[in-house]
Amino acid sequence: MTVDRILPSEEAYDLLALATELADRELAPRVAEHEARGEFPRELLRTLGRSGLLGLPYPTEYGGGGQPYEVYLQVLEVLAGRWLAVAEAVSVHTLSCYPVAAYGTEQQRKLLPDMIGGELLGAYCLSEPQGGSDAAALATRARRDGDHYVVTGTKAWITHAHSADFYNIFCRTGGSGAGGISCLLADARTAGIVPQAAERTMGLRSSPVAQIAFDDARVPADRLVGPEGHGFTIAMTALDSGRLGIAACAVGLAQAALDHAVGYAREREQFGHRVIDFQGLRFMLADLATQVSAARALTLAAARLRDAGRPYSVEAAKAKLFATDTAMRVTIDAVQVLGGAGYVADHPVERYLREAKVLQIVEGTNQIQRLVVARSLAA
The missing domain is CATH 1.10.540.10 (Acyl-CoA dehydrogenase/oxidase, N-terminal domain)
Structure with a gap:
């Protein structure tokens, strides 16, 4: 389409x-x-x-x-x-x-x-095994030792863990809470930075994720990004933009699933008619098309606020929430449109369904997005 x-x-x-x-x-x-x-x-x-x-x-x-x-x-x-x-x-x-x-x-x-330019591929090391949504409670620590920081701890769910050339490491250089967090830019070849075995994931299998262990990794002090204690602000500001990126990914995935379902329904015949001519299925596809368009519009509206230099954090949360929930809904229904054919890997909707789920989790779970929106209403 x-x-x-x-x-x-x-x-x-x-x-x-x-x-x-x-x-x-x-x-x-x-x-x-x-x-x-x-x-x-x-x-x-x-x-x-x-x-x-x-x-x-x-x-x-x-x-x-x-x-x-x-x-x-x-x-x-x-x-x-x-x-x-x-x-x-x-x-x-x-x-x-x-x-x-x-x-x-x-x-x-x-x-x-x-x-x-992509010659150096990056990774974003924020989540930890015991703290995904609660980023302010991270435990990975960096202590100053002369002209280096020595980093110890473990990060989790790191995209590009085995392929990245550089890592943004969000780590604790001070006391507890958000104010004790800093950001370091580390070369992936740094001794003591050890990617672990790739996770066995439901989808996105061509983009492995893994934990990364930091075993007294020495990062030059001139790789501190921003002042000490400013890391949490950097992380959250970046995530506002990242949530829009995931929302756009969700829209693209949902559109692909819808297009495949529509194409199949136009060609598949039952009881002497194309299945798209049956009102029950036609109305289902109409609802899906409407939801995809709404997700796109919400995502682009938030992006235009960002481009205008206006506050957009809450709108980014709404876009990520709605677009990824839409992708989940559309891919489930796309499999249903194809029936048994949708359940096998011969058609991409099987993969789309597995992939859609992760979009509701990454860059802040959709429960966190609801929390962001709810707080704005209560303020």
Whole structure:
């Protein structure tokens, strides 16, 4: 189904066309094989970077695209419609570039062209085995030792754990609570940074996640991003943008599931009629199409607030909540439309359903999003 988009510039239309071409040519033919093998498509990320699609929301002075967030999110949506793991990788990498771009020193920002260009792939180390949603209670610690920080602890659910070139490590340099947290930028080759075995996940198998152990890893003190004690602010500010990225991924996945279900319903015949001609199924598809459009509109509305420099945290939470719940609903119903065929891997809706679930969890569970929205109503 063609999505009728209104974009802010001719350049934006060209970028969407480029993203669509690359997604159709490079992503769609490879997704099934990589998912079956559980193989991360690192070279495809380099291809996207060299095509200018990894740094779209960042300034041109650092090698970025200088594009509004609403454009970047629609590129992400296109990628997600062909291969969610790649789109999620782009979203995580974009999130991983944010601390240096927004808070980094002049010396640290010299790394941005390679980071934004995809030559250096990033990971975002916030969650821990005993503390996912409660980020302010993290236990990973960094103690100052001369001109280094010595990091000990464990991070969990780290996307790109085995593929990243750099890590944003959110760790405790001070006392308890949010005020004791700082952000370090670490080279992945640093001695004492040890990715653990990849988790066995329900979906996104071509984007393995794993715990990372920090065993007295020595990170140069000049890799402190922002002042000590400012890490929690950096993390939460970055997550507002990251939630929009996940919302866009959810919209792209939901649109792909809807398109496949509609295509199947047009071709499949029962009782001498196309199944799409039966009112019960037709109304189901109409509801799904409406929900996908609503999720897209809510996501882009939040992005436009961000682009205008206005507060958007609550709207980002609403977008992430609604879009990912929509993706779950649409993929479940897409499997139902296909019946038994939807339950086997011959059709991608089986994979879409498995993938949709994780979007309700990452970048803050949907229960956390409801908490953010509820607090805004009570304030």
